[in-house]
Amino acid sequence: MFMKWPAMGYLRVASLPDLWSALAEHGASAQIIAGGQTLLATLAFRLSEPGTLIDITRIAELRGVCVTGGMLRIGALTRHAELGRDALVRAHAPLLSEAVPLIAHPAIRNRGTIGGSLAYADPAAELPACVVALDAVVVTASAQGERRIPAREFFTDLLQTALEPGEIIAAVEIPLAARLGAIQEVARRSGDYAMAGLAVALRLEGGRVMEPRLVYFGVGNGPVLAARASAALDGHALDAASIAAAQAALADDLDPPQDLHGPPEMKRHLARVLTGRVLNGFLTQTEIAA
Amino acid sequence: MITLTVNGERVTRHVEPRRHLIDFLRLDLGLTGSHAACEHGVCGACTVRVDGEIVRGCLVLAASLDGAEVVTIEGLSDSGEVADLQANFVARNAAQCGFCTPGMIMTAADILAHGGTPSRAEIREHLSGNYCRCTGYQAIVDAVEDTLKARLMAADSDLRAGSALRSSEAPR
Numbered sequence: 001m002f003m004k005w006p007a008m009g010y011l012r013v014a015s016l017p018d019l020w021s022a023l024a025e026h027g028a029s030a031q032i033i034a035g036g037q038t039l040l041a042t043l044a045f046r047l048s049e050p051g052t053l054i055d056i057t058r059i060a061e062l063r064g065v066c067v068t069g070g071m072l073r074i075g076a077l078t079r080h081a082e083l084g085r086d087a088l089v090r091a092h093a094p095l096l097s098e099a100v101p102l103i104a105h106p107a108i109r110n111r112g113t114i115g116g117s118l119a120y121a122d123p124a125a126e127l128p129a130c131v132v133a134l135d136a137v138v139v140t141a142s143a144q145g146e147r148r149i150p151a152r153e154f155f156t157d158l159l160q161t162a163l164e165p166g167e168i169i170a171a172v173e174i175p176l177a178a179r180l181g182a183i184q185e186v187a188r189r190s191g192d193y194a195m196a197g198l199a200v201a202l203r204l205e206g207g208r209v210m211e212p213r214l215v216y217f218g219v220g221n222g223p224v225l226a227a228r229a230s231a232a233l234d235g236h237a238l239d240a241a242s243i244a245a246a247q248a249a250l251a252d253d254l255d256p257p258q259d260l261h262g263p264p265e266m267k268r269h270l271a272r273v274l275t276g277r278v279l280n281g282f283l284t285q286t287e288i289a290a
Numbered sequence: 291m292i293t294l295t296v297n298g299e300r301v302t303r304h305v306e307p308r309r310h311l312i313d314f315l316r317l318d319l320g321l322t323g324s325h326a327a328c329e330h331g332v333c334g335a336c337t338v339r340v341d342g343e344i345v346r347g348c349l350v351l352a353a354s355l356d357g358a359e360v361v362t363i364e365g366l367s368d369s370g371e372v373a374d375l376q377a378n379f380v381a382r383n384a385a386q387c388g389f390c391t392p393g394m395i396m397t398a399a400d401i402l403a404h405g406g407t408p409s410r411a412e413i414r415e416h417l418s419g420n421y422c423r424c425t426g427y428q429a430i431v432d433a434v435e436d437t438l439k440a441r442l443m444a445a446d447s448d449l450r451a452g453s454a455l456r457s458s459e460a461p462r
Contacts, residue, residue, distance in 0.1 A: 010307030041330040105419025190418040
Protein backbone atom coordinates (compact mmCIF):
# COMPACT_ATOMS: atom_id res chain seq x y z
CA MET A 1 0.00 0.00 0.00
CA PHE A 2 1.26 3.46 -0.81
CA MET A 3 1.66 6.37 1.53
CA LYS A 4 2.53 10.01 1.16
CA TRP A 5 6.22 10.61 0.58
CA PRO A 6 8.44 10.71 3.66
CA ALA A 7 9.78 13.99 5.04
CA MET A 8 13.07 14.75 3.33
CA GLY A 9 15.32 17.52 2.14
CA TYR A 10 15.53 18.80 -1.42
CA LEU A 11 18.19 20.74 -3.17
CA ARG A 12 18.88 21.52 -6.78
CA VAL A 13 22.40 21.81 -8.13
CA ALA A 14 23.30 23.74 -11.28
CA SER A 15 26.71 22.27 -12.08
CA LEU A 16 28.83 19.18 -11.54
CA PRO A 17 31.17 20.91 -9.02
CA ASP A 18 28.06 21.91 -7.01
CA LEU A 19 26.90 18.30 -7.16
CA TRP A 20 30.21 16.98 -5.80
CA SER A 21 30.09 19.40 -2.84
CA ALA A 22 26.44 18.54 -2.15
CA LEU A 23 27.25 14.83 -2.20
CA ALA A 24 30.23 15.39 0.10
CA GLU A 25 28.04 17.32 2.51
CA HIS A 26 25.10 14.90 2.61
CA GLY A 27 26.95 11.61 2.26
CA ALA A 28 25.00 8.37 2.26
CA SER A 29 21.67 10.07 3.04
CA ALA A 30 21.74 11.86 -0.33
CA GLN A 31 19.78 10.46 -3.26
CA ILE A 32 20.26 11.85 -6.74
CA ILE A 33 17.05 12.52 -8.64
CA ALA A 34 16.69 13.09 -12.38
CA GLY A 35 13.31 12.39 -14.05
CA GLY A 36 12.09 10.73 -10.87
CA GLN A 37 9.67 8.38 -12.65
CA THR A 38 10.85 5.37 -10.68
CA LEU A 39 12.34 6.99 -7.61
CA LEU A 40 9.26 9.03 -6.71
CA ALA A 41 7.03 5.96 -7.01
CA THR A 42 9.34 4.08 -4.63
CA LEU A 43 8.97 6.95 -2.12
CA ALA A 44 5.21 6.37 -2.12
CA PHE A 45 5.84 2.74 -1.18
CA ARG A 46 8.50 3.78 1.33
CA LEU A 47 10.89 1.49 -0.51
CA SER A 48 13.38 4.32 -0.24
CA GLU A 49 13.59 7.06 2.37
CA PRO A 50 16.35 9.42 1.30
CA GLY A 51 17.53 12.12 3.68
CA THR A 52 17.97 14.63 0.88
CA LEU A 53 17.05 14.53 -2.80
CA ILE A 54 19.65 16.19 -4.99
CA ASP A 55 18.04 17.32 -8.24
CA ILE A 56 20.48 17.18 -11.17
CA THR A 57 18.01 18.07 -13.93
CA ARG A 58 19.40 21.55 -14.48
CA ILE A 59 23.04 20.52 -14.99
CA ALA A 60 23.67 21.62 -18.58
CA GLU A 61 26.67 19.29 -19.10
CA LEU A 62 24.37 16.27 -18.78
CA ARG A 63 22.05 17.35 -21.59
CA GLY A 64 22.04 17.11 -25.36
CA VAL A 65 22.70 14.67 -28.18
CA CYS A 66 25.66 15.07 -30.55
CA VAL A 67 28.09 13.18 -32.75
CA THR A 68 31.65 13.46 -31.54
CA GLY A 69 34.83 11.42 -32.14
CA GLY A 70 33.08 8.70 -34.12
CA MET A 71 30.47 8.25 -31.40
CA LEU A 72 26.86 9.27 -30.91
CA ARG A 73 26.85 10.88 -27.46
CA ILE A 74 23.55 11.01 -25.60
CA GLY A 75 23.48 13.10 -22.43
CA ALA A 76 22.21 11.31 -19.35
CA LEU A 77 19.33 13.78 -18.87
CA THR A 78 17.90 13.08 -22.33
CA ARG A 79 14.26 12.27 -21.72
CA HIS A 80 12.68 9.25 -23.41
CA ALA A 81 10.40 11.50 -25.47
CA GLU A 82 13.41 13.55 -26.64
CA LEU A 83 15.29 10.35 -27.49
CA GLY A 84 12.32 9.18 -29.54
CA ARG A 85 12.16 12.29 -31.73
CA ASP A 86 15.89 13.05 -32.04
CA ALA A 87 17.12 13.05 -35.67
CA LEU A 88 20.71 12.06 -34.78
CA VAL A 89 19.46 9.12 -32.73
CA ARG A 90 17.16 8.10 -35.59
CA ALA A 91 20.10 8.27 -38.04
CA HIS A 92 22.77 6.51 -35.95
CA ALA A 93 20.95 4.36 -33.40
CA PRO A 94 17.44 3.67 -34.75
CA LEU A 95 17.18 0.81 -32.25
CA LEU A 96 16.76 3.44 -29.52
CA SER A 97 14.12 5.36 -31.51
CA GLU A 98 12.24 2.12 -31.94
CA ALA A 99 12.51 1.28 -28.23
CA VAL A 100 10.98 4.54 -26.98
CA PRO A 101 7.30 3.77 -27.73
CA LEU A 102 7.66 0.57 -25.69
CA ILE A 103 8.70 2.49 -22.57
CA ALA A 104 5.77 3.19 -20.22
CA HIS A 105 3.36 5.91 -21.38
CA PRO A 106 3.63 9.39 -22.98
CA ALA A 107 3.38 11.30 -19.67
CA ILE A 108 6.18 9.21 -18.18
CA ARG A 109 8.33 9.43 -21.31
CA ASN A 110 8.14 13.22 -20.97
CA ARG A 111 10.03 13.05 -17.64
CA GLY A 112 12.04 9.81 -17.47
CA THR A 113 15.67 9.98 -18.62
CA ILE A 114 18.04 7.53 -20.27
CA GLY A 115 20.57 8.01 -17.45
CA GLY A 116 17.92 7.22 -14.87
CA SER A 117 16.80 4.10 -16.69
CA LEU A 118 20.36 2.79 -16.96
CA ALA A 119 21.23 3.66 -13.35
CA TYR A 120 18.11 1.95 -12.04
CA ALA A 121 18.93 -1.14 -14.14
CA ASP A 122 15.54 -2.81 -14.09
CA PRO A 123 16.12 -6.20 -15.74
CA ALA A 124 12.87 -5.85 -17.71
CA ALA A 125 13.62 -2.33 -19.00
CA GLU A 126 14.25 -1.65 -22.68
CA LEU A 127 17.13 0.85 -22.66
CA PRO A 128 19.67 -1.24 -20.70
CA ALA A 129 19.22 -4.04 -23.26
CA CYS A 130 19.50 -1.59 -26.17
CA VAL A 131 22.76 -0.04 -25.01
CA VAL A 132 24.29 -3.51 -24.54
CA ALA A 133 23.09 -4.51 -28.04
CA LEU A 134 24.62 -1.31 -29.45
CA ASP A 135 27.96 -2.02 -27.69
CA ALA A 136 27.70 1.40 -26.05
CA VAL A 137 29.97 2.93 -23.46
CA VAL A 138 28.52 4.37 -20.28
CA VAL A 139 30.40 7.56 -19.42
CA THR A 140 30.34 8.25 -15.70
CA ALA A 141 31.41 11.28 -13.71
CA SER A 142 32.41 11.80 -10.09
CA ALA A 143 34.56 14.16 -8.06
CA GLN A 144 37.47 11.89 -9.07
CA GLY A 145 36.80 12.40 -12.79
CA GLU A 146 35.34 10.46 -15.68
CA ARG A 147 35.20 6.71 -16.29
CA ARG A 148 34.17 4.89 -19.46
CA ILE A 149 32.50 1.56 -18.81
CA PRO A 150 31.41 -0.80 -21.62
CA ALA A 151 27.64 -1.26 -21.31
CA ARG A 152 28.02 -5.06 -21.16
CA GLU A 153 30.05 -4.64 -17.93
CA PHE A 154 27.89 -1.88 -16.49
CA PHE A 155 24.94 -4.03 -15.39
CA THR A 156 26.34 -6.23 -12.63
CA ASP A 157 23.29 -7.81 -10.98
CA LEU A 158 19.62 -7.28 -10.17
CA LEU A 159 19.17 -3.48 -9.98
CA GLN A 160 22.96 -3.23 -9.54
CA THR A 161 25.45 -1.37 -11.71
CA ALA A 162 29.16 -0.61 -11.79
CA LEU A 163 28.44 2.92 -10.46
CA GLU A 164 30.43 3.71 -7.31
CA PRO A 165 28.98 5.82 -4.49
CA GLY A 166 29.22 9.47 -5.48
CA GLU A 167 29.34 8.62 -9.17
CA ILE A 168 26.68 9.45 -11.77
CA ILE A 169 26.04 8.62 -15.41
CA ALA A 170 27.03 11.61 -17.55
CA ALA A 171 26.29 10.20 -21.01
CA VAL A 172 26.04 7.14 -23.18
CA GLU A 173 28.28 6.87 -26.23
CA ILE A 174 27.42 4.61 -29.14
CA PRO A 175 29.95 3.76 -31.84
CA LEU A 176 28.81 4.93 -35.26
CA ALA A 177 28.25 1.84 -37.40
CA ALA A 178 25.78 1.05 -40.14
CA ARG A 179 23.87 -1.46 -38.04
CA LEU A 180 20.33 -2.60 -38.29
CA GLY A 181 18.41 -2.67 -35.07
CA ALA A 182 15.10 -4.04 -33.91
CA ILE A 183 13.33 -4.51 -30.60
CA GLN A 184 10.23 -6.43 -29.63
CA GLU A 185 8.71 -7.42 -26.33
CA VAL A 186 5.78 -9.25 -24.85
CA ALA A 187 3.95 -7.35 -22.12
CA ARG A 188 0.56 -7.95 -20.54
CA ARG A 189 -0.57 -4.41 -21.21
CA SER A 190 0.83 -1.65 -23.38
CA GLY A 191 3.42 0.27 -21.36
CA ASP A 192 4.00 -2.42 -18.75
CA TYR A 193 7.45 -3.80 -18.11
CA ALA A 194 8.09 -6.70 -20.48
CA MET A 195 7.54 -10.33 -19.50
CA ALA A 196 10.29 -10.93 -22.05
CA GLY A 197 11.92 -8.78 -24.69
CA LEU A 198 14.68 -8.81 -27.26
CA ALA A 199 16.88 -6.00 -28.63
CA VAL A 200 19.08 -6.86 -31.61
CA ALA A 201 21.81 -4.98 -33.45
CA LEU A 202 23.53 -6.53 -36.46
CA ARG A 203 24.95 -5.82 -39.88
CA LEU A 204 23.83 -7.58 -43.05
CA GLU A 205 26.50 -7.93 -45.74
CA GLY A 206 25.49 -9.72 -48.92
CA GLY A 207 22.70 -11.42 -47.04
CA ARG A 208 25.11 -12.58 -44.29
CA VAL A 209 24.71 -11.60 -40.67
CA MET A 210 27.77 -9.85 -39.24
CA GLU A 211 28.50 -9.12 -35.57
CA PRO A 212 24.98 -9.81 -34.32
CA ARG A 213 24.23 -8.89 -30.72
CA LEU A 214 21.05 -10.44 -29.35
CA VAL A 215 20.21 -9.01 -25.94
CA TYR A 216 17.23 -10.31 -23.98
CA PHE A 217 15.44 -8.47 -21.18
CA GLY A 218 12.94 -9.54 -18.55
CA VAL A 219 14.54 -12.99 -18.46
CA GLY A 220 17.39 -12.57 -15.97
CA ASN A 221 18.98 -10.27 -13.41
CA GLY A 222 19.86 -7.74 -16.10
CA PRO A 223 20.14 -7.52 -19.86
CA VAL A 224 21.37 -10.89 -21.16
CA LEU A 225 23.73 -10.83 -24.14
CA ALA A 226 23.07 -14.22 -25.73
CA ALA A 227 26.55 -15.27 -26.84
CA ARG A 228 25.62 -18.66 -28.29
CA ALA A 229 22.56 -17.50 -30.18
CA SER A 230 24.58 -14.56 -31.56
CA ALA A 231 27.41 -16.91 -32.58
CA ALA A 232 24.94 -19.22 -34.31
CA LEU A 233 24.06 -16.35 -36.64
CA ASP A 234 27.45 -14.66 -37.09
CA GLY A 235 28.73 -15.03 -40.67
CA HIS A 236 25.71 -17.06 -41.76
CA ALA A 237 23.10 -16.21 -44.32
CA LEU A 238 19.97 -14.96 -42.60
CA ASP A 239 17.43 -17.67 -43.39
CA ALA A 240 15.07 -20.13 -41.73
CA ALA A 241 17.94 -22.49 -40.91
CA SER A 242 20.15 -19.90 -39.16
CA ILE A 243 17.16 -18.46 -37.29
CA ALA A 244 16.26 -21.95 -36.06
CA ALA A 245 19.91 -22.49 -35.05
CA ALA A 246 19.87 -19.25 -33.03
CA GLN A 247 16.62 -20.30 -31.34
CA ALA A 248 18.13 -23.68 -30.43
CA ALA A 249 21.39 -22.15 -29.16
CA LEU A 250 19.38 -19.87 -26.90
CA ALA A 251 18.68 -22.74 -24.52
CA ASP A 252 22.24 -22.45 -23.16
CA ASP A 253 22.25 -18.63 -23.06
CA LEU A 254 19.27 -18.10 -20.79
CA ASP A 255 18.60 -19.15 -17.23
CA PRO A 256 15.43 -17.21 -16.47
CA PRO A 257 14.20 -17.03 -12.89
CA GLN A 258 10.59 -17.73 -12.01
CA ASP A 259 8.73 -14.49 -11.49
CA LEU A 260 5.17 -13.30 -11.05
CA HIS A 261 4.53 -13.74 -14.78
CA GLY A 262 5.35 -17.43 -14.83
CA PRO A 263 7.91 -20.23 -14.72
CA PRO A 264 11.33 -20.26 -16.45
CA GLU A 265 10.04 -22.44 -19.29
CA MET A 266 7.47 -19.78 -20.20
CA LYS A 267 10.23 -17.15 -20.43
CA ARG A 268 12.33 -19.48 -22.57
CA HIS A 269 9.36 -19.99 -24.87
CA LEU A 270 8.74 -16.23 -25.15
CA ALA A 271 12.45 -15.64 -25.87
CA ARG A 272 12.38 -18.20 -28.70
CA VAL A 273 9.23 -16.65 -30.15
CA LEU A 274 10.72 -13.16 -29.99
CA THR A 275 13.92 -14.41 -31.63
CA GLY A 276 11.89 -15.69 -34.57
CA ARG A 277 9.82 -12.50 -34.82
CA VAL A 278 12.75 -10.09 -34.70
CA LEU A 279 15.04 -12.02 -37.04
CA ASN A 280 12.25 -12.72 -39.53
CA GLY A 281 11.60 -8.98 -39.46
CA PHE A 282 15.13 -8.37 -40.78
CA LEU A 283 14.52 -11.03 -43.42
CA THR A 284 11.43 -9.21 -44.64
CA GLN A 285 13.38 -5.92 -44.77
CA THR A 286 16.14 -7.57 -46.83
CA GLU A 287 13.64 -9.09 -49.25
CA ILE A 288 12.00 -5.73 -49.74
CA ALA A 289 15.43 -4.14 -50.33
CA ALA A 290 16.34 -6.89 -52.85
CA MET B 291 9.85 28.96 -1.92
CA ILE B 292 8.83 28.43 -5.52
CA THR B 293 7.34 30.77 -8.09
CA LEU B 294 5.56 29.27 -11.05
CA THR B 295 2.67 29.90 -13.40
CA VAL B 296 -0.49 27.88 -12.87
CA ASN B 297 -3.20 28.29 -15.50
CA GLY B 298 -1.67 31.60 -16.49
CA GLU B 299 -1.51 33.00 -12.97
CA ARG B 300 1.76 33.64 -11.19
CA VAL B 301 1.91 31.78 -7.88
CA THR B 302 4.53 31.95 -5.13
CA ARG B 303 4.35 29.42 -2.31
CA HIS B 304 6.45 27.66 0.25
CA VAL B 305 6.35 23.92 -0.41
CA GLU B 306 7.70 21.01 1.53
CA PRO B 307 9.94 18.68 -0.51
CA ARG B 308 7.56 15.79 0.21
CA ARG B 309 4.70 17.56 -1.60
CA HIS B 310 3.99 16.21 -5.06
CA LEU B 311 2.51 18.43 -7.73
CA ILE B 312 -1.02 17.04 -7.35
CA ASP B 313 -1.23 17.68 -3.60
CA PHE B 314 0.26 21.12 -4.23
CA LEU B 315 -2.49 21.88 -6.77
CA ARG B 316 -5.30 20.33 -4.76
CA LEU B 317 -4.41 21.17 -1.17
CA ASP B 318 -2.37 24.36 -1.49
CA LEU B 319 -4.06 26.00 -4.49
CA GLY B 320 -7.54 24.46 -4.21
CA LEU B 321 -7.47 23.20 -7.81
CA THR B 322 -9.22 19.89 -7.26
CA GLY B 323 -9.86 19.00 -10.89
CA SER B 324 -6.69 16.92 -11.11
CA HIS B 325 -7.33 13.72 -9.20
CA ALA B 326 -5.01 11.94 -6.81
CA ALA B 327 -5.70 8.24 -7.07
CA CYS B 328 -2.94 5.63 -7.20
CA GLU B 329 -0.26 8.21 -6.33
CA HIS B 330 2.50 6.01 -7.70
CA GLY B 331 2.39 6.74 -11.39
CA VAL B 332 0.13 4.00 -12.67
CA CYS B 333 -3.39 5.34 -13.24
CA GLY B 334 -3.06 8.70 -15.03
CA ALA B 335 -5.89 10.44 -13.12
CA CYS B 336 -3.41 13.17 -12.10
CA THR B 337 -2.25 14.04 -15.64
CA VAL B 338 -1.42 17.76 -16.03
CA ARG B 339 0.75 19.81 -18.36
CA VAL B 340 4.14 21.08 -17.26
CA ASP B 341 5.91 23.35 -19.75
CA GLY B 342 3.55 22.22 -22.49
CA GLU B 343 3.96 18.48 -21.98
CA ILE B 344 1.75 16.06 -20.10
CA VAL B 345 3.18 14.52 -16.94
CA ARG B 346 2.02 12.39 -14.04
CA GLY B 347 1.42 15.01 -11.34
CA CYS B 348 2.04 12.43 -8.61
CA LEU B 349 5.55 11.79 -10.00
CA VAL B 350 6.69 15.40 -9.97
CA LEU B 351 8.14 17.20 -6.96
CA ALA B 352 6.35 20.52 -6.51
CA ALA B 353 9.63 21.90 -5.14
CA SER B 354 11.31 21.25 -8.49
CA LEU B 355 8.88 23.46 -10.41
CA ASP B 356 10.33 26.89 -9.76
CA GLY B 357 9.84 28.79 -13.03
CA ALA B 358 7.60 26.14 -14.59
CA GLU B 359 4.34 26.65 -16.41
CA VAL B 360 1.59 24.31 -15.23
CA VAL B 361 -1.80 23.86 -16.89
CA THR B 362 -4.47 21.80 -15.16
CA ILE B 363 -7.88 20.64 -16.37
CA GLU B 364 -9.33 23.89 -14.98
CA GLY B 365 -7.02 25.99 -17.16
CA LEU B 366 -7.38 23.78 -20.21
CA SER B 367 -11.16 23.83 -19.87
CA ASP B 368 -11.33 27.63 -19.41
CA SER B 369 -9.09 28.16 -22.44
CA GLY B 370 -11.67 26.58 -24.73
CA GLU B 371 -9.02 24.34 -26.30
CA VAL B 372 -11.00 21.20 -25.50
CA ALA B 373 -14.59 22.47 -25.72
CA ASP B 374 -15.27 20.16 -28.67
CA LEU B 375 -13.63 17.18 -26.94
CA GLN B 376 -15.68 17.79 -23.80
CA ALA B 377 -18.88 18.01 -25.87
CA ASN B 378 -18.00 14.70 -27.50
CA PHE B 379 -17.34 13.13 -24.07
CA VAL B 380 -20.91 14.11 -23.15
CA ALA B 381 -22.35 12.98 -26.50
CA ARG B 382 -20.65 9.59 -26.27
CA ASN B 383 -21.28 9.15 -22.54
CA ALA B 384 -17.52 8.84 -22.16
CA ALA B 385 -17.66 10.11 -18.57
CA GLN B 386 -19.33 7.49 -16.45
CA CYS B 387 -18.34 7.97 -12.79
CA GLY B 388 -16.12 10.79 -14.09
CA PHE B 389 -13.14 10.19 -11.86
CA CYS B 390 -10.67 9.49 -14.67
CA THR B 391 -12.15 12.14 -16.97
CA PRO B 392 -9.83 15.08 -16.17
CA GLY B 393 -6.77 12.92 -16.80
CA MET B 394 -8.35 11.43 -19.92
CA ILE B 395 -9.09 14.90 -21.30
CA MET B 396 -5.54 16.10 -20.56
CA THR B 397 -4.05 13.07 -22.34
CA ALA B 398 -6.51 13.17 -25.24
CA ALA B 399 -5.85 16.92 -25.66
CA ASP B 400 -2.15 16.02 -25.91
CA ILE B 401 -2.59 13.69 -28.87
CA LEU B 402 -5.01 16.14 -30.53
CA ALA B 403 -2.52 18.98 -30.02
CA HIS B 404 0.32 17.03 -31.63
CA GLY B 405 -1.41 17.17 -35.03
CA GLY B 406 -1.24 14.47 -37.64
CA THR B 407 -3.94 11.88 -38.19
CA PRO B 408 -3.58 9.29 -35.43
CA SER B 409 -5.43 6.04 -36.04
CA ARG B 410 -7.82 4.53 -33.51
CA ALA B 411 -5.00 2.19 -32.47
CA GLU B 412 -2.68 5.16 -31.93
CA ILE B 413 -5.32 6.96 -29.87
CA ARG B 414 -5.72 3.84 -27.71
CA GLU B 415 -1.95 3.60 -27.33
CA HIS B 416 -1.67 7.25 -26.30
CA LEU B 417 -4.41 6.80 -23.70
CA SER B 418 -3.07 3.44 -22.50
CA GLY B 419 -1.56 4.96 -19.36
CA ASN B 420 -4.92 6.34 -18.20
CA TYR B 421 -7.14 3.90 -16.38
CA CYS B 422 -10.94 4.02 -16.36
CA ARG B 423 -12.25 1.73 -13.64
CA CYS B 424 -15.74 1.91 -15.15
CA THR B 425 -13.96 0.40 -18.19
CA GLY B 426 -15.64 2.89 -20.48
CA TYR B 427 -12.74 2.82 -22.89
CA GLN B 428 -14.68 2.34 -26.13
CA ALA B 429 -16.77 5.45 -25.54
CA ILE B 430 -13.69 7.45 -24.52
CA VAL B 431 -11.80 6.46 -27.67
CA ASP B 432 -14.95 7.16 -29.71
CA ALA B 433 -15.12 10.69 -28.27
CA VAL B 434 -11.46 11.38 -29.06
CA GLU B 435 -11.83 9.94 -32.56
CA ASP B 436 -14.96 12.03 -33.24
CA THR B 437 -13.12 15.16 -32.12
CA LEU B 438 -10.13 14.37 -34.30
CA LYS B 439 -12.31 13.74 -37.36
CA ALA B 440 -14.28 16.94 -36.83
CA ARG B 441 -11.11 18.97 -36.43
CA LEU B 442 -9.56 17.44 -39.55
CA MET B 443 -12.73 18.17 -41.52
CA ALA B 444 -12.78 21.75 -40.27
CA ALA B 445 -9.10 22.18 -41.16
CA ASP B 446 -9.76 20.73 -44.61
CA SER B 447 -12.67 23.10 -45.31
CA ASP B 448 -10.57 26.03 -44.01
CA LEU B 449 -7.94 24.99 -46.49
CA ARG B 450 -10.49 24.85 -49.33
CA ALA B 451 -11.93 28.19 -48.31
CA GLY B 452 -8.39 29.57 -48.22
CA SER B 453 -7.50 28.28 -51.68
CA ALA B 454 -10.84 29.50 -53.07
CA LEU B 455 -10.04 32.90 -51.63
CA ARG B 456 -6.59 32.83 -53.17
CA SER B 457 -7.91 31.83 -56.61
CA SER B 458 -10.58 34.54 -56.47
CA GLU B 459 -7.88 37.01 -55.52
CA ALA B 460 -5.60 35.90 -58.32
CA PRO B 461 -7.03 37.95 -61.22
CA ARG B 462 -7.03 41.15 -59.23
